[in-house]
Amino acid sequence: MACSKILGSTSFNPAKSTPFCKPKLSTRLNCNWPWRLVENKAPIICSLQSHCAWTCDDHLSLKSHPTRKSDILRAIDQTNETLFSTGKFGRFGGIFVPETLVDCLNKLAAEFNFIMHDPEFQAELAIALRDYVGRETPLxxxxxxxxxxKNSEGEGPEIYLKREDLNHxxxxxxxxxxxxxxxxxxxGRKSVVAATGAGQHGVATAASCAKLSLDCTIFMGDLDMERQSSNVxxxxxxxxxxxxxxxTFKDATSEAIRxxxxxxxxxxxxxxxxxxxxxxxxxxxxxQSVIGKETRKxxxxxxxxxxxxxxxxxxSGSNALGIFHEFVRDEDVRLIGIEAAGSGIDSGKHSASLTKGDIGVYHGAMSYLLQDEEGQIIGPHSIGVGLEYPGVSPELSFLKEIGRAEFNTVTDKEALDGKRQDAYALLCRLEGIIPALEASHALAYLRKLCPTLASGTKVVVNCSGRGDKDADKVFKYQQEQMVQHLPDFE
Structure with a gap:
C-alpha cells in the first residue's frame, strides 16, 4: 500500500458513545499514512473487560463512583502484565498505523525488550548517563x-527541585x-530522524548522534524555529x-514520520x-524513569x-512520567501534572488535553486530544513551546482515567507575566535558577498548592529544563509589558 495516502484520525466522545466505545472515523488528516489501520492483533478500540478491572459502562460512571484504591493498583498491575502484548494502558495507546510500519515497530519492541534485560547494554547506558549526561542530578x-x-504563622511545605536542568x-x-x-x-541504523518543538529534544538527539557517529535530521516547525532560534x-x-x-511541533512530528x-x-x-x-x-x-528512581533514593x-x-x-508527558513512574504504586504520594492553560482554559487557546480534551487517535495511538465536534484537531497554545501538543501520553491518559494522578492548569500569565511574582521571576530572583518556561508552569502551581498543605509536607517539583532557550523571549515579553527592571525580593 502506497505511503502517499493519508491516515484519517479517530475521534471519540465518551458522553455520546455506546458502551463499546467505538469511535467515528473523521476526515481529519494527520500525516501521510494509509487509511487502513492495523492494531497489532488487539481489539481496536475498547478492551477494558479483558485488560482492566472494569467495563466501559464503569468508565462512563467513573466520576460519580470514585475508584477504590485497591482497584487503582489492580488496574495498574493488569496493564503492566499486558502492555508488551497489547501496547495498551487500559484502553489507551495501541498501534494504529499502516501495515508497512507494523513489522518495523515489532522489531523495535523486540529490541527494546531485549536490551531491558541485557546487562551489557544496561552497564553501557549507566556509564553514558553518569559520564556524558552528568547524572545523578541533585534534589x-x-x-x-x-x-x-509560608503562611503568616511561618508554616508551610518544604519545596525541593529535581534539577533536570543540570543535565548535558x-x-x-x-x-x-x-x-x-x-x-x-x-x-544497524545509519541515520536518525526526530521532531522537536522547544528544541531541547532536538539538541539532545543531535548531541547523542554526534557522540555515536549517526547522521541526524531534525524536523521543526517554522514558528518554533523562530521562537527557539538558539536551539536551532x-x-x-x-x-x-x-x-x-x-x-509547530505536531506538524514537524508528522513530517519526521513521513x-x-x-x-x-x-x-x-x-x-x-x-x-x-x-x-x-x-x-x-x-x-526517563531514572528521574523518579533517583528522587526516591x-x-x-x-x-x-x-x-x-x-x-x-x-x-505530551515525558518529564512528568519520568518522575511519576517510580511512585505510581505508592498511593500515599500525590502525583500532580500541570497543563498549559494558555490564555485561559475557556479561551480556546490552551494546551490542556487532559483537562479539556476528548478521546481519539492521533499519531498512531489513542489518548486525550484537543478536537472539535467534527474530530478536527484544535491547535494548542502556550507560551512554553514544549507544552504545545494537541495530545498527551496514553499512560497519563490512563492514570487520569483510573484516578491515580491529578491534573490542573496554569495560564501563561501565571508562568510569566513580566512582574516580580510570576513563577519564572520567583525562581530566578529567590534561588538564582533560571527555569524553562515549561517548568515555570509546574512552579506556578505552588501558589495554589502550598496553602492547602500541612507544614513540613515534602513537595518535589521536576525542574525539567533550564531557561537559556527562553531568555530572549522573556526579555521581549517584559519589554512589551513595559517592565524594565525586576525589584529585589528582600
Missing amino acids: YFAKRLTDYY GGAHKINNAIAQAMIAKRM LLMKHLGAQVKSVKG NWVGDLDNSYYLAGTAVGPHPCPSMVREF QAMEKWGGKPDVVVACVG
Whole structure:
C-alpha cells in the first residue's frame, strides 16, 4: 500500500458513545499514512473487560463512583502484565498505523525488550548517563522559595527541585535520546530522524548522534524555529540537519514520520515524547524513569522517606512520567501534572488535553486530544513551546482515567507575566535558577498548592529544563509589558 495516502484520525466522545466505545472515523488528516489501520492483533478500540478491572459502562460512571484504591493498583498491575502484548494502558495507546510500519515497530519492541534485560547494554547506558549526561542530578532544597510560600504563622511545605536542568544539553530530554541512539546503533541504523518543538529534544538527539557517529535530521516547525532560534543554532553546531516544516511541533512530528517511513531499513525515528504507537510511549517513559528512581533514593537520604507530593508540567508527558513512574504504586504520594492553560482554559487557546480534551487517535495511538465536534484537531497554545501538543501520553491518559494522578492548569500569565511574582521571576530572583518556561508552569502551581498543605509536607517539583532557550523571549515579553527592571525580593 502506497505511503502517499493519508491516515484519517479517530475521534471519540465518551458522553455520546455506546458502551463499546467505538469511535467515528473523521476526515481529519494527520500525516501521510494509509487509511487502513492495523492494531497489532488487539481489539481496536475498547478492551477494558479483558485488560482492566472494569467495563466501559464503569468508565462512563467513573466520576460519580470514585475508584477504590485497591482497584487503582489492580488496574495498574493488569496493564503492566499486558502492555508488551497489547501496547495498551487500559484502553489507551495501541498501534494504529499502516501495515508497512507494523513489522518495523515489532522489531523495535523486540529490541527494546531485549536490551531491558541485557546487562551489557544496561552497564553501557549507566556509564553514558553518569559520564556524558552528568547524572545523578541533585534534589535541591529551595529554602528561599519554601520561605516565600509560608503562611503568616511561618508554616508551610518544604519545596525541593529535581534539577533536570543540570543535565548535558539543559533538559531531561538527553536521558531518553542517548538511550535510543544506542538502540539505533545496535540495530544497524545509519541515520536518525526526530521532531522537536522547544528544541531541547532536538539538541539532545543531535548531541547523542554526534557522540555515536549517526547522521541526524531534525524536523521543526517554522514558528518554533523562530521562537527557539538558539536551539536551532546548537543543533546545527552539533552536526544535525535542521529542516523547517510549516506549523509547530505536531506538524514537524508528522513530517519526521513521513521521512522515516520512506527509509525504514536504514533510518531510526527517535521519539522524544511519550506518545505515538507502541513501543514508543513505553520506551520514552522507561528511559526517563531514572528521574523518579533517583528522587526516591535522594529523598530517603535527605529525610528518610518518600516525597508527599510530586509536581511536573505536562506537555505530551515525558518529564512528568519520568518522575511519576517510580511512585505510581505508592498511593500515599500525590502525583500532580500541570497543563498549559494558555490564555485561559475557556479561551480556546490552551494546551490542556487532559483537562479539556476528548478521546481519539492521533499519531498512531489513542489518548486525550484537543478536537472539535467534527474530530478536527484544535491547535494548542502556550507560551512554553514544549507544552504545545494537541495530545498527551496514553499512560497519563490512563492514570487520569483510573484516578491515580491529578491534573490542573496554569495560564501563561501565571508562568510569566513580566512582574516580580510570576513563577519564572520567583525562581530566578529567590534561588538564582533560571527555569524553562515549561517548568515555570509546574512552579506556578505552588501558589495554589502550598496553602492547602500541612507544614513540613515534602513537595518535589521536576525542574525539567533550564531557561537559556527562553531568555530572549522573556526579555521581549517584559519589554512589551513595559517592565524594565525586576525589584529585589528582600
